[in-house]
Amino acid sequence: MFTKKRALLFLTFVVIFSLTIVSCGPASQPTATEEPATPSGSEKSITIIIAEDPPSFNPMVADTGYDALVMELVLLGMADIDPNGNVFPELAAELPTVDNGGVTIDEDAGTMAVTWTMRQDILWQDGNQVTADDVLFTWSAISDPVNGTWIPGIDYIDSVEQLSQNSFVVNYNSIYPGYLTQFGGEQLAIWPAHYCNIEQGFLAWDCGREPLSDGPFVLHDWVAGDHMTFHKNENYYDAPKPSLDQVIVQIVPDDAVRKTMMLNGDADIDMWINVNTAKDLEGSDKAKVSLSPTDRWVMRLYFNLAAKGTVDPVATPHPILSDVNVRKAIRSAVDVDTITSEIFYGLTTPTWTEFFRPPYQCAVPRPAFDPDGAKAALEKAGWTDSDGDGVRECHGCSTGAPEGYKMEMEFIAYAELGEPLELTQQLIAEMLGEIGIKMNITIVEGSILWDQAENGGIEQSGNFDIDIWDDGYAGVDPTDYIWELYSEEALVPGSGYNVMRYDNPEVDALIDEAYTLDEASRKETFCKIADILNEDVPIDYLFTTPNFEAYSARLVGVQSTVNDLVTWNISDWTLK
Numbered sequence: 001m002f003t004k005k006r007a008l009l010f011l012t013f014v015v016i017f018s019l020t021i022v023s024c025g026p027a028s029q030p031t032a033t034e035e036p037a038t039p040s041g042s043e044k045s046i047t048i049i050i051a052e053d054p055p056s057f058n059p060m061v062a063d064t065g066y067d068a069l070v071m072e073l074v075l076l077g078m079a080d081i082d083p084n085g086n087v088f089p090e091l092a093a094e095l096p097t098v099d100n101g102g103v104t105i106d107e108d109a110g111t112m113a114v115t116w117t118m119r120q121d122i123l124w125q126d127g128n129q130v131t132a133d134d135v136l137f138t139w140s141a142i143s144d145p146v147n148g149t150w151i152p153g154i155d156y157i158d159s160v161e162q163l164s165q166n167s168f169v170v171n172y173n174s175i176y177p178g179y180l181t182q183f184g185g186e187q188l189a190i191w192p193a194h195y196c197n198i199e200q201g202f203l204a205w206d207c208g209r210e211p212l213s214d215g216p217f218v219l220h221d222w223v224a225g226d227h228m229t230f231h232k233n234e235n236y237y238d239a240p241k242p243s244l245d246q247v248i249v250q251i252v253p254d255d256a257v258r259k260t261m262m263l264n265g266d267a268d269i270d271m272w273i274n275v276n277t278a279k280d281l282e283g284s285d286k287a288k289v290s291l292s293p294t295d296r297w298v299m300r301l302y303f304n305l306a307a308k309g310t311v312d313p314v315a316t317p318h319p320i321l322s323d324v325n326v327r328k329a330i331r332s333a334v335d336v337d338t339i340t341s342e343i344f345y346g347l348t349t350p351t352w353t354e355f356f357r358p359p360y361q362c363a364v365p366r367p368a369f370d371p372d373g374a375k376a377a378l379e380k381a382g383w384t385d386s387d388g389d390g391v392r393e394c395h396g397c398s399t400g401a402p403e404g405y406k407m408e409m410e411f412i413a414y415a416e417l418g419e420p421l422e423l424t425q426q427l428i429a430e431m432l433g434e435i436g437i438k439m440n441i442t443i444v445e446g447s448i449l450w451d452q453a454e455n456g457g458i459e460q461s462g463n464f465d466i467d468i469w470d471d472g473y474a475g476v477d478p479t480d481y482i483w484e485l486y487s488e489e490a491l492v493p494g495s496g497y498n499v500m501r502y503d504n505p506e507v508d509a510l511i512d513e514a515y516t517l518d519e520a521s522r523k524e525t526f527c528k529i530a531d532i533l534n535e536d537v538p539i540d541y542l543f544t545t546p547n548f549e550a551y552s553a554r555l556v557g558v559q560s561t562v563n564d565l566v567t568w569n570i571s572d573w574t575l576k
Contacts, residue, residue, distance in 0.1 A: 454494075
């Protein structure tokens with residue numbers, strides 16, 4: 001079924017998919033011209049604007065981000081995470097820990113068991129109680145060998161056993177530090193056993209588009225390409241919350257239109273605005289900008305260590321980038337401070353390590369911006385401009401490139417971030433041109449860049465030299481994410497996202513050591529990994545970015561987070 005730590009391709013950044021969603025909902029089936037319904041006599045209604053329809057209420061289907069946003073409106077998980085990284089129970093009566101007996105560890109076997117006890121006062125919108133039956137049903141659907149899917153940590157689970165109507169135990173074959181949010185967070189909710197059809201498969205079942213709610217709101221209607229309407233769940237366990245009576249999720253593809261709506265007071269939330277919009281909203285009396293307490297997204301240059309179009313860095317090393325001295329020279333030639341100040345208005349923060357977020361912050365020395373040093377390093381590595389055309393050639397280089405091979409590469413950016421990233425790409429190309437590296441700029445859709453190899457995905461098939469995009473892990477535990485990016489197992493196409501084809505046995509061993517509940521040991525391990533990555537440079541980290549959300553001045557309680565979607569606490573939102 002699932003191999004050790006096998007990961008299906010998943011991205012935490014927003015990937016724009018072209019999807020057609022039929023109108024659906026447990027209530028009415030309106031036409032495309034029908035206006036969103038407003039509860040009689042109520043003004044407690046808000047409008048959230050997003051760029052496209054979510055594919056479903058199940059983020060495991062495509063993970064566009066919009067699916068997770070609407071999932072938060074209607075479905076609960078066992079636990080969730082606040083903006084400061086604190087895990088709190090939702091369906092759980094309390095969080096299982098070693099101290100309260102909820103977690104037991106067999107040191108000799110290296111295994112653990114986690115016992116969850118559920119609240120007994122949470123109901124589905126049809127009045128049925130949410131129980132351990134629903135958890136076991138959800139797990140059965142996820143782990144099905146034909147119709148299931150991968151979730152973080154699934155390979156560490158031997159079994160999930162029901163103990164009673166309101167309790168169950170998860171038996172792990174190893175120590176898994178991310179257990180608290182494995183059945184919650186922004187990616188996964190618990191689904192109703194009596195409502196969903198398991199034979200349809202977890203990713204395809206009808207209830208993923210017509211959800212039965214145990215959250216603060218219920219789906220009233222969904223008009224594809226236009227809007228979704230949600231009404232207050234009268235069976236919500238935390239009554240009298242939510243304060244809002246209605247939430248309208250309106251589909252507005254155009255960035256400029258969404259910005260205008262916020263400036264005019266015609267919308268209340270615009271999720272994941274870009275830095276240009278954030279700047280334009282400064283001083284507005286109708287809209288404000290919420291920034292997450294910490295940054296999440298890391299803008300990176302990904303270096304392909306295998307020859308373009310191949311995936312084996314040993315058999316077919318990249319003729320330029322397989323030399324770490326070249327990668328270090330590129331890093332030294334990029335003026336990150338100029339990029340962050342002139343293109344991103346100082347709203348981004350230069351970074352030089354994967355480990356910048358609490359609680360795993362590592363004191364890695366910042367590499368110097370030193371274009372003259374970069375030139376000298378390239379000369380020493382056997383790359384010189386013998387013909388005076390401004391582009392260096394291989395003269396005794398160590399990469400296996402033939403004599404006279406030009407230092408010319410393709411530089412890919414993804415289209416969805418728009419002008420800021422395009423300007424960044426152009427500026428970096430100019431900076432590298434100054435040290436004798438010619439970069440040919442290409443812009444592609446993210447769905448093409450990140451897709452699986454069999455579908456023509458550029459990175460997975462190795463058809464790139466250098467590309468630039470941003471990503472970051474959800475929640476507070478980076479362990480699975482680090483495995484996904486840097487482990488030897490994950491460099492195989494379709495097995496992970498080590499598209500750099502980076503292979504360091506010491507890093508692999510350290511990643512395995514990170515799977516422990518000893519937090520002091522974990523931080524030490526992560527910082528050892530950080531030091532090695534700083535020397536090996538499979539990725540050049542540029543800067544970090546928070547989550548930006550625009551919200552209306554009349555709305556109270558909005559709090560952006562890097563650990564979940566902005567709707568994580570929508571039951572607490574109120575109107576002035």
